[in-house]
Amino acid sequence: MKAGVILKVAGKLLFARWKQTLIAAIGVTFSITMFIALLSFMVGLNELLDNMILNRIPHIRLYNEVMPSQHQPITLSKVHQRRYNFIRSVKSVASRQYIYNSIAIQNALQVDDRIKGIAPKISAQVFFHDGPIDITGVVEGIDIEKEQNLFHFREYIISGEPENLNTVGNSIILGKSLADKLQVSTGDVVRVTTASGTHFVMKLVGIFQSGLQDIDKIQSYTSLATARKILNKPNDYITDLQLQIKNIDDAAILSKEFSERFGTKTDDIKTSNAQFETGSFIRSLISYSVGITLLIVAGFGIYNILNMLIYEKMDTIAILKAIGFSGTNIKSIFLIIGLSIGLFGGSLGLLFGFLFSSLIDLIPFHTASLPTITTYPVSYNPIFYVIAISFSLITTYLAGWAPSRKASKVDPVLIIRGK
Amino acid sequence: MNEVVLEARHISKSFHDPVTLPILKDISFTIKKGEFVSITGKSGCGKSTLLYILSTMDTDYDGELFIEQENMKGKTENQLAYVRNAKIGFVFQFHYLIHEFTVIENVMLPGLKLGAHSEEEVRQRAIDQLRALDIHMLANKKANLISGGEKQRVAIARALINSPSIVLCDEPTGNLDKANSEVVFKIFKHLTRERQQTILVVTHDQEFAANTHRIIEMEDGKIVQK
Numbered sequence: 001m002k003a004g005v006i007l008k009v010a011g012k013l014l015f016a017r018w019k020q021t022l023i024a025a026i027g028v029t030f031s032i033t034m035f036i037a038l039l040s041f042m043v044g045l046n047e048l049l050d051n052m053i054l055n056r057i058p059h060i061r062l063y064n065e066v067m068p069s070q071h072q073p074i075t076l077s078k079v080h081q082r083r084y085n086f087i088r089s090v091k092s093v094a095s096r097q098y099i100y101n102s103i104a105i106q107n108a109l110q111v112d113d114r115i116k117g118i119a120p121k122i123s124a125q126v127f128f129h130d131g132p133i134d135i136t137g138v139v140e141g142i143d144i145e146k147e148q149n150l151f152h153f154r155e156y157i158i159s160g161e162p163e164n165l166n167t168v169g170n171s172i173i174l175g176k177s178l179a180d181k182l183q184v185s186t187g188d189v190v191r192v193t194t195a196s197g198t199h200f201v202m203k204l205v206g207i208f209q210s211g212l213q214d215i216d217k218i219q220s221y222t223s224l225a226t227a228r229k230i231l232n233k234p235n236d237y238i239t240d241l242q243l244q245i246k247n248i249d250d251a252a253i254l255s256k257e258f259s260e261r262f263g264t265k266t267d268d269i270k271t272s273n274a275q276f277e278t279g280s281f282i283r284s285l286i287s288y289s290v291g292i293t294l295l296i297v298a299g300f301g302i303y304n305i306l307n308m309l310i311y312e313k314m315d316t317i318a319i320l321k322a323i324g325f326s327g328t329n330i331k332s333i334f335l336i337i338g339l340s341i342g343l344f345g346g347s348l349g350l351l352f353g354f355l356f357s358s359l360i361d362l363i364p365f366h367t368a369s370l371p372t373i374t375t376y377p378v379s380y381n382p383i384f385y386v387i388a389i390s391f392s393l394i395t396t397y398l399a400g401w402a403p404s405r406k407a408s409k410v411d412p413v414l415i416i417r418g419k
Numbered sequence: 420m421n422e423v424v425l426e427a428r429h430i431s432k433s434f435h436d437p438v439t440l441p442i443l444k445d446i447s448f449t450i451k452k453g454e455f456v457s458i459t460g461k462s463g464c465g466k467s468t469l470l471y472i473l474s475t476m477d478t479d480y481d482g483e484l485f486i487e488q489e490n491m492k493g494k495t496e497n498q499l500a501y502v503r504n505a506k507i508g509f510v511f512q513f514h515y516l517i518h519e520f521t522v523i524e525n526v527m528l529p530g531l532k533l534g535a536h537s538e539e540e541v542r543q544r545a546i547d548q549l550r551a552l553d554i555h556m557l558a559n560k561k562a563n564l565i566s567g568g569e570k571q572r573v574a575i576a577r578a579l580i581n582s583p584s585i586v587l588c589d590e591p592t593g594n595l596d597k598a599n600s601e602v603v604f605k606i607f608k609h610l611t612r613e614r615q616q617t618i619l620v621v622t623h624d625q626e627f628a629a630n631t632h633r634i635i636e637m638e639d640g641k642i643v644q645k
Binding site: 004005008009012013015016315316318319320321322323324325326327328329411412413416417 | 467471474476477496497500501502503504505509511513515516517518519520528529531532533534538577589
């Protein structure tokens with residue numbers, strides 16, 4: 001009953017100057033709209049860039065590298081162990097570049113529940129021939145299905161069927177720039193020479209475009225089996241194990257763990273691509289700052305309008321106090337007015353923000369580097385909407401706090417006698 | 420009929436700005452149920468100041484104030500607000516209706532705030548009050564669209580909605596023409612006679628005061644004649 005009266009009085013005062021109230025609400029609506037549109041667009045862009053770079057890179061990569069042994073015989077000798085030993089010009093021996101015992105490692109990783117997926121890879125240097133011209137390139141043997149699951153391989157294919165890698169013998173997929181340079185299109189034949197000098201004739205079953213020119217110029221893909229055939233290697237031969245893990249933040253720790261456990265070298269995405277994360281973070285930070293600045297400006301608008309309302313409604317406040325409304329009641333009334341403006345303006349802002357971001361989502365956006373993207377990227381994460389409405393309520397509450405305190409302190413005697 | 424509704428015991432008040440200036444000096448009196456009392460005196464004699472102390476809105480005074488044998492000293496702001504709501508009705512010189520509300524809403528507001536009755540009951544009581552004051556046809560008009568005399572009658576209806584122990588009036592006819600003053604006076608007279616409503620009026624209108632049951636005359640912050 002009592003709360004009802006307070007709401008009723010708040011409602012009446014709110015609509016007494018509905019034009020001003022509306023302007024205050026529009027201020028909130030505008031800032032919430034911009035907040036959501038800006039954040040949706042920025043985060044959409046971030047996700048696009050992340051997908052372009054981060055999703056294509058394994059979170060952890062296991063491989064072996066040609067490098068001098070860390071443990072020289074002298075350090076193993078008991079006699080010399082307690083002394084400083086200097087050895088100059090240590091040379092690498094022709095060690096094996098593939099991952100030892102790869103099948104056992106894969107089996108071990110498969111049962112590890114921190115890991116989302118594994119994709120084996122064989123990397124080999126080759127020459128592509130276009131008449132008399134030799135072009136250096138890299139051919140990577142992949143398991144097309146796993147590659148699709150982990151790295152959305154299909155999204156970068158602009159022509160041909162990647163599945164044909166498994167069904168067509170000696171088939172290959174080329175980067176777009178490479179294919180252009182060789183003047184071949186899907187269905188044509190590509191001549192390849194391996195580092196050891198063997199010639200191969202391969203059938204082009206697809207062309208991909210990664211968006212990164214440097215990759216498109218040298219990269220090509222084939223099946224694991226074909227890669228082994230080219231390199232003349234046995235059936236368990238792989239050079240890289242690419243891992244996607246469930247929690248990307250664990251990458252560095254897991255990377256270290258696997259390096260020790262399996263005796264391979266490891267790279268993790270956090271260490272090798274830290275700058276991407278920094279970029280994403282800065283962009284989000286800017287969007288949030290701009291959005292919150294807009295909200296604070298709207299908050300000052302509400303503060304002004306409530307202050308004016310209180311000066312205008314001094315008489316009403318005095319009467320309310322005279323007929324038995326306490327200072328606390330008066331404070332609640334003005335806080336309710338402030339919060340209503342926030343809630344109304346904020347809700348409209350959510351709606352307009354959604355519409356605005358949908359509009360951005362419709363604007364055509366074509367870029368040669370991203371064949372699957374046709375419009376501007378927008379993220380519709382519900383968390384933006386939760387943040388926006390919370391911020392609008394908090395801002396309007398704070399903006400209403402000082403004026404309503406002032407209203408609660410109004411001395412009715414001064415007002416009533418003052419006339 | 421001998422029940423004491425309001426009692427002032429040795430009430431004094433001074434203003435301290437810019438120099439200490441005594442306004443009220445040792446005021447003591449009682450008002451019994453059903454009495455129609457007026458406080459008169461020249462401008463600046465402190466009669467309005469006294470009224471606002473009696474209304475519990477001004478709490479800065481020495482001495483004690485009892486409303487229905489209850490001491491108002493030491494009560495919290497919220498408790499005093501409840502006393503004003505339930506036990507005191509106000510009529511001011513300027514009509515002080517809330518302009519955003521209709522006439523009936525203005526009258527209902529203290530009743531809704533008290534919350535002792537349902538909204539329907541409060542509405543019925545408000546209509547009865549308005550009918551008694553012969554302004555029920557204005558019920559759904561906006562408060563700022565009616566005449567001064569009508570506004571003052573609405574204010575009286577609002578003061579009566581919670582059946583207060585006492586109605587306090589500050590120059591209720593000060594802003595009205597002769598005809599309307601008479602209407603208001605008749606209403607007060609009627610209320611005291613028919614309903615035993617206790618009324619305390621502050622006025623400098625000697626003619627008005629002369630027709631009340633009892634006159635308390637003030638001069639320089641003291642009661643000179645009861």
